[in-house]
Amino acid sequence: MTGQLRLIRLYRAVVYPLIQLTVWSAASLVIISAVTLALAVVFNRQVAGGLTLVDFVVRTLPQVAIDGLTIGFLYAMIALGYTMVYGVLQLINFAHSEIFMVGAFVGVEFMLLLNLPPDQPVQGLLLVILLTTLLGMAASGLLAVGIERVAYRPLRHAPRLVPLISAIGVSFFLQDTVRAIEGLVNNAFFRNYPSFPALNEPLTLASVTVAGEPVTVQMQAKIILIIVVSLVMLSGLNYLVNATRLGRAIRAVAQDQATAALMGVNVDRIIMLTFLIGGALGGATGVLFGIRVGRIDPYVGFIPGIKAFTAAVLGGIGNITGAMLGGLVLGVLEAFAGAYLSQFTGGAFGSEYKDIFAFAILIIILIFRPTGLLGEIVAQRA
Amino acid sequence: MPPLVQPISDVRAAASTIARPVLELREVHTYYGHIHALKGISLVVQPGEVVTLIGANGAGKTTTLRTVSGLVKPRQGQVLLEGQDITHLPPHEVAALGVGHVPEGRRIFPRLTVLENLEMGAYLVRDPGEIRRRLKFVFEVFPRLYERQDQPGGTLSGGEQQMLAIGRALMMEPKIMLLDEPSMGLAPVLVETIFGVLKQLNEHGTTILLVEQNAHMALQVAHRGYVIETGRIVLEGTAAELAKNPQVQAAYLGGLD
Numbered sequence: 271m272t273g274q275l276r277l278i279r280l281y282r283a284v285v286y287p288l289i290q291l292t293v294w295s296a297a298s299l300v301i302i303s304a305v306t307l308a309l310a311v312v313f314n315r316q317v318a319g320g321l322t323l324v325d326f327v328v329r330t331l332p333q334v335a336i337d338g339l340t341i342g343f344l345y346a347m348i349a350l351g352y353t354m355v356y357g358v359l360q361l362i363n364f365a366h367s368e369i370f371m372v373g374a375f376v377g378v379e380f381m382l383l384l385n386l387p388p389d390q391p392v393q394g395l396l397l398v399i400l401l402t403t404l405l406g407m408a409a410s411g412l413l414a415v416g417i418e419r420v421a422y423r424p425l426r427h428a429p430r431l432v433p434l435i436s437a438i439g440v441s442f443f444l445q446d447t448v449r450a451i452e453g454l455v456n457n458a459f460f461r462n463y464p465s466f467p468a469l470n471e472p473l474t475l476a477s478v479t480v481a482g483e484p485v486t487v488q489m490q491a492k493i494i495l496i497i498v499v500s501l502v503m504l505s506g507l508n509y510l511v512n513a514t515r516l517g518r519a520i521r522a523v524a525q526d527q528a529t530a531a532l533m534g535v536n537v538d539r540i541i542m543l544t545f546l547i548g549g550a551l552g553g554a555t556g557v558l559f560g561i562r563v564g565r566i567d568p569y570v571g572f573i574p575g576i577k578a579f580t581a582a583v584l585g586g587i588g589n590i591t592g593a594m595l596g597g598l599v600l601g602v603l604e605a606f607a608g609a610y611l612s613q614f615t616g617g618a619f620g621s622e623y624k625d626i627f628a629f630a631i632l633i634i635i636l637i638f639r640p641t642g643l644l645g646e647i648v649a650q651r652a
Numbered sequence: 653m654p655p656l657v658q659p660i661s662d663v664r665a666a667a668s669t670i671a672r673p674v675l676e677l678r679e680v681h682t683y684y685g686h687i688h689a690l691k692g693i694s695l696v697v698q699p700g701e702v703v704t705l706i707g708a709n710g711a712g713k714t715t716t717l718r719t720v721s722g723l724v725k726p727r728q729g730q731v732l733l734e735g736q737d738i739t740h741l742p743p744h745e746v747a748a749l750g751v752g753h754v755p756e757g758r759r760i761f762p763r764l765t766v767l768e769n770l771e772m773g774a775y776l777v778r779d780p781g782e783i784r785r786r787l788k789f790v791f792e793v794f795p796r797l798y799e800r801q802d803q804p805g806g807t808l809s810g811g812e813q814q815m816l817a818i819g820r821a822l823m824m825e826p827k828i829m830l831l832d833e834p835s836m837g838l839a840p841v842l843v844e845t846i847f848g849v850l851k852q853l854n855e856h857g858t859t860i861l862l863v864e865q866n867a868h869m870a871l872q873v874a875h876r877g878y879v880i881e882t883g884r885i886v887l888e889g890t891a892a893e894l895a896k897n898p899q900v901q902a903a904y905l906g907g908l909d
Contacts, residue, residue, distance in 0.1 A: 528759075
């Protein structure tokens with residue numbers, strides 16, 4: 271009986287969330303692709319390179335989809351940091367974007383320190399990146415714990431606006447501290463992740479012909495790596511939260527702190543661990559993000575941070591599954607907007623306008639469904 | 653030298669163990685901000701007893717329990733658990749020492765399943781075999797919970813939630829169980845069931861401090877009782893004495909016969 275029970279729990283905690291993630295990824299891709307294709311058919315005309323709009327969309331769709339998923343996973347991992355902290359403290363940790371940024375910097379400094387020759391084979395690089403990710407996780411996790419101790423815990427019983435302001439203060443403090451350190455040590459406040467040809471080389475995953483059009487699906491090794499690491503992290507988190515004693519305590523504290531304490535739960539410690547886990551996820555994402563974009567600066571956390579916050583709100587803040595869903599939907603939507611906006615509008619709106627989508631979603635969700643797609647927590651707490 | 657002294661202190665230690673109450677409050681004063689909620693509460697619960705604290709709304713019954721479990725801190729006085737001073741311990745340490753508090757309004761975790769709620773009760777138990785043994789016991793006491801174990805706690809009916817709250821505290825195998833208004837909001841037949849279970853648990857050795865507005869039911873299961881009014885104990889005695897007391901009858905048992 272107990273063996274069976276354990277299997278059921280394992281299924282619920284690991285397999286089911288993975289299925290859910292796959293379904294959501296597929297669903298958001300299918301829906302948004304369909305809408306894009308429909309729009310392309312409606313507004314079909316010649317675009318640059320002698321292609322029609324439909325041809326252009328069909329040829330680029332797989333690549334855009336992969337980009338969308340990659341960004342989506344990254345947003346999901348950052349969003350988890352916001353949502354977990356919100357779950358236990360009803361605090362929006364606006365310093366989370368800087369926790370992410372510090373992870374990216376720790377990662378880049380470590381990789382620069384290693385000073386690897388660029389012609390590394392993939393296997394060795396994977397190991398290095400894994401190590402860098404772990405280091406970024408440790409740094410960001412500990413930083414998050416420190417921030418909670420210094421900037422939030424003393425304000426635990428203050429009005430809710432006060433820790434929010436404190437969070438923004440921490441945010442500025444971290445940006446400028448990193449900037450000052452990098453400026454002093456390095457004479458410039460940005461850093462470039464070392465680039466390795468083995469990671470950037472596109473691997474052709476599939477090549478098919480759709481209606482006479484050649485469609486190839488290519489992925490750089492680093493993108494595959496980002497997706498795999500994200501999936502491992504998201505599954506690991508699901509397992510931790512849904513199937514372990516610690517995860518149960520985190521959920522109990524999120525639902526009712528006083529009663530959790532009556533069960534013998536050290537609430538302060540659980541809050542600390544929540545920051546550690548959320549921060550570590552943020553740090554890992556920082557490293558992966560840095561590897562993806564290459565160049566990072568102390569302000570690199572702001573935009574991904576606020577978008578991941580949007581993702582958390584979209585999924586229902588405080589809701590862990592919601593954060594993953596929100597991240598995926600937002601990532602995919604943004605990738606499509608970035609890729610097709612300028613072609614669809616005849617160049618009137620460039621891809622830089624893609625950010626409008628994220629923030630329009632934030633506003634719409636806050637007006638019409640403030641509890642988010644999967645959330646009911648806010649309503650219950652109010 | 654020590655051999656001469658040792659036996660005497662041993663006897664004293666043994667004697668104090670025998671006479672030592674599970675829970676003792678000594679002149680406890682608790683404030684909520686400027687409101688003086690408890691004005692010198694003293695009470696004693698002996699091992700194996702059911703002691704009830706009866707009184708009107710706002711008399712300080714819930715505050716007394718919250719003071720014991722560390723959710724509010726008394727400004728003066730002492731709370732002793734088996735002679736150990738727990739006055740200034742945080743709630744999770746009080747729980748670890750063996751106080752199982754079933755809070756007012758049940759306060760089950762609505763989005764944890766029934767099973768997870770129960771497992772939270774045994775949060776401090778690391779041995780899976782022990783957790784299983786306790787679960788089995790709770791499911792024997794409340795078969796309904798066994799049927800509902802995979803359901804989120806929030807979807808249970810009021811009576812089932814009360815069973816879950818008591819079951820969760822039983823998972824702690826507490827030295828003393830603090831029960832805050834277990835009859836609140838329940839249909840009379842369910843109140844009977846819950847009190848039947850309490851009586852049964854007590855016969856199996858659970859010590860209970862019971863807070864109730866339903867003085868009639870409370871005095872039926874309790875051995876002794878205290879009457880609390882505006883933060884002070886105004887009357888104490890055996891349950892039978894209290895039930896016969898004209899003041900108690902007028903104020904808390906009104907409408908009986």
